Amino acid sequence: MSDQAAVTRIAPSPTGDPHVGTAYQALFNSVFARQQGGRFIVRIEDTDRNRYNAASEGRILDMLDWLGIEPDASPRREDERGPYTQSQRAELHRGYAMQLLESGAAYRAFDTPEELEERRRAAEERKDSYLGYDRRDRALTREESDRRAAAGEEFVIRLKAPLEGQTVVRDRLRGEVVFDNAQLDDKVLLKRDGFPTYHLAAMVDDHLMGVTHVIRAEEWLTSTPIHKLILEGLGWQEPEWIHTPWLLSSGGKKYSKRRGDPSVEDFRRMGILPGALLNYLGMMGWSMPNGEEVFSVDDMVREFSWDRVSLGGSTFDVTKLKWLNGKYLREVLSADEVVERVKAYLSEFGAGLPTDDEAYFAAVVRLMIPRLETLGDFSEMTGYFWTDDYATDEKAAKALAQAADLLPDLRAALEGVNDWTADSIKHALHEYAEAHELKLGKVMPPVRAAVAGTMQSPDLAELLEVLGRERVLARLARAGG
RNA sequence: GGCCCCAUCGUCUAACGGUUAGGACACCACCCUUUCAAGGUGGCGAUACGGGUUCGAAUCCCGUUGGGGUCACCA
Numbered sequence: 303m304s305d306q307a308a309v310t311r312i313a314p315s316p317t318g319d320p321h322v323g324t325a326y327q328a329l330f331n332s333v334f335a336r337q338q339g340g341r342f343i344v345r346i347e348d349t350d351r352n353r354y355n356a357a358s359e360g361r362i363l364d365m366l367d368w369l370g371i372e373p374d375a376s377p378r379r380e381d382e383r384g385p386y387t388q389s390q391r392a393e394l395h396r397g398y399a400m401q402l403l404e405s406g407a408a409y410r411a412f413d414t415p416e417e418l419e420e421r422r423r424a425a426e427e428r429k430d431s432y433l434g435y436d437r438r439d440r441a442l443t444r445e446e447s448d449r450r451a452a453a454g455e456e457f458v459i460r461l462k463a464p465l466e467g468q469t470v471v472r473d474r475l476r477g478e479v480v481f482d483n484a485q486l487d488d489k490v491l492l493k494r495d496g497f498p499t500y501h502l503a504a505m506v507d508d509h510l511m512g513v514t515h516v517i518r519a520e521e522w523l524t525s526t527p528i529h530k531l532i533l534e535g536l537g538w539q540e541p542e543w544i545h546t547p548w549l550l551s552s553g554g555k556k557y558s559k560r561r562g563d564p565s566v567e568d569f570r571r572m573g574i575l576p577g578a579l580l581n582y583l584g585m586m587g588w589s590m591p592n593g594e595e596v597f598s599v600d601d602m603v604r605e606f607s608w609d610r611v612s613l614g615g616s617t618f619d620v621t622k623l624k625w626l627n628g629k630y631l632r633e634v635l636s637a638d639e640v641v642e643r644v645k646a647y648l649s650e651f652g653a654g655l656p657t658d659d660e661a662y663f664a665a666v667v668r669l670m671i672p673r674l675e676t677l678g679d680f681s682e683m684t685g686y687f688w689t690d691d692y693a694t695d696e697k698a699a700k701a702l703a704q705a706a707d708l709l710p711d712l713r714a715a716l717e718g719v720n721d722w723t724a725d726s727i728k729h730a731l732h733e734y735a736e737a738h739e740l741k742l743g744k745v746m747p748p749v750r751a752a753v754a755g756t757m758q759s760p761d762l763a764e765l766l767e768v769l770g771r772e773r774v775l776a777r778l779a780r781a782g783g
Numbered sequence: 784g785g786c787c788c789c790a791u792c793g794u795c796u797a798a799c800g801g802u803u804a805g806g807a808c809a810c811c812a813c814c815c816u817u818u819c820a821a822g823g824u825g826g827c828g829a830u831a832c833g834g835g836u837u838c839g840a841a842u843c844c845c846g847u848u849g850g851g852g853u854c855a856c857c858a
Contacts, residue, residue, distance in 0.1 A: 315858045350857050415856065431785035433854055458856050476788070485786050493856040500858045524787050524853045554850065589796060595807055615851070619794050622808045672821040746817035758819040
């Protein structure tokens with residue numbers, strides 16, 4: 303590459319939910335730019351006025367904020383190369399379309415959408431192997447074209463692709479990819495509504511914004527020859543092309559919200575940590591040299607290399623994401639940090655904090671950490687900590703029934719514990735068991751059932767300590783103690 | 784259908800001509816143990832197929848098969 307610092311970009315289209323694929327591209331683009339000491343920019347591609355969704359742009363930018371990916375330039379961080387919202391640059395794109403028209407690299411086409419649709423259908427019926435534009439208006443003389451345009455006839459501007467020869471795309475990941483020009487289509491550059499298509503707009507903006515590396519999904523590979531041709535027509539240098547492998551969903555198809563795959567917002571709602579999501583995305587198609595699976599974006603910046611990218615598509619596995627998230631909860635974040643995360647999560651998605659007692663809340667979170675996969679798990683696992691009005695499930699009811707006669711004694715034994723700590727409680731429980739020649743497995747279940755209503759709960763001594771003497775004794779009494 | 788890309792356990796991946804093909808998730812078993820987890824140990828499980836090249840191929844080449852993408856006045 304040249305001596306200039308790398309500039310990468312993502313160019314999401316504001317049409318709906320913030321996509322996981324966008325987060326994936328943002329990760330690789332920003333990691334590479336940071337590693338190269340370059341810049342990473344976000345340009346919103348909203349030239350399709352039909353699919354435009356006003357709220358979507360903000361949600362995409364919010365997603366990046368949440369993930370902690372900070373663009374060097376974006377619609378929220380404009381600079382002299384902006385604006386970073388493509389529709390605001392339409393005048394610019396029109397100018398370059400005209401330039402292409404003037405130089406003969408492009409031409410006007412007057413076909414109506416209806417005509418095109420009909421001809422395409424006919425081609426399909428004929429089972430033509432090639433279904434692109436039939437190039438009808440390519441034969442128009444310049445005079446004729448000018449005359450019809452001047453007469454007010456509507457038109458699009460199409461690229462005049464070469465009819466023979468080959469175009470070679472040098473992809474960083476795949477080497478030289480050769481396309482026969484005969485396969486190329488005379489793509490629309492400027493639409494009837496005066497807005498550019500992606501092909502024109504992206505190439506113009508990439509060039510004007512100084513983008514050096516176009517890192518995008520593999521679906522763009524086959525239109526890269528078109529992009530090369532546009533760049534050539536404008537006399538501009540081409541960037542380095544890097545087409546990343548697919549993110550797939552379980553059926554082997556492209557990962558997509560439409561198929562029901564979770565969006566980034568869905569993961570956030572689920573209680574997935576941004577760091578864990580990024581980490582997971584980082585191991586889709588790429589791996590750390592030492593095989594480490596738990597790594598941060600900083601680690602990735604340090605170790606990143608295109609040589610370690612695997613080209614087969616990767617199937618997104620939510621189960622593994624959750625495991626990784628649990629790993630973050632247990633091993634990457636400190637207990638205090640987890641307390642803060644749970645708190646933030648509950649105020650955003652839950653019914654708020656279940657208690658005003660900060661110390662009690664923190665103690666409960668600490669108890670639950672090894673049992674949590676997502677922040678969303680917390681509420682459903684901790685009901686009995688916040689209210690005395692909790693359900694008693696079947697197994698717990700059975701444990702209570704089987705040891706009903708033990709309960710009064712047990713309660714008395716616990717009442718005798720002066721120093722209410724897990725150690726003392728444990729000691730008292732053991733003592734009780736020994737004194738009555740009972741196994742621990744006989745004395746603990748009824749206590750657990752009485753104070754939690756479920757057998758699936760943390761270590762009993764710790765559980766009792768956190769619940770507190772008063773609560774525990776009251777619940778035991780209520781259960782028949 | 785034409786063109787393009789891709790191909791290691793069910794899934795994510797390691798291997799850059801020489802390994803009993805390694806690790807992780809999931810699953811199963813065992814250990815720890817007061818339940819549930821967490822943690823530990825072990826097990827199951829892959830180079831799609833066929834030809835070459837080579838002393839030697841998961842690795843290089845060709846073909847087949849399979850999967851995906853693309854062929855919009857969407858990106």
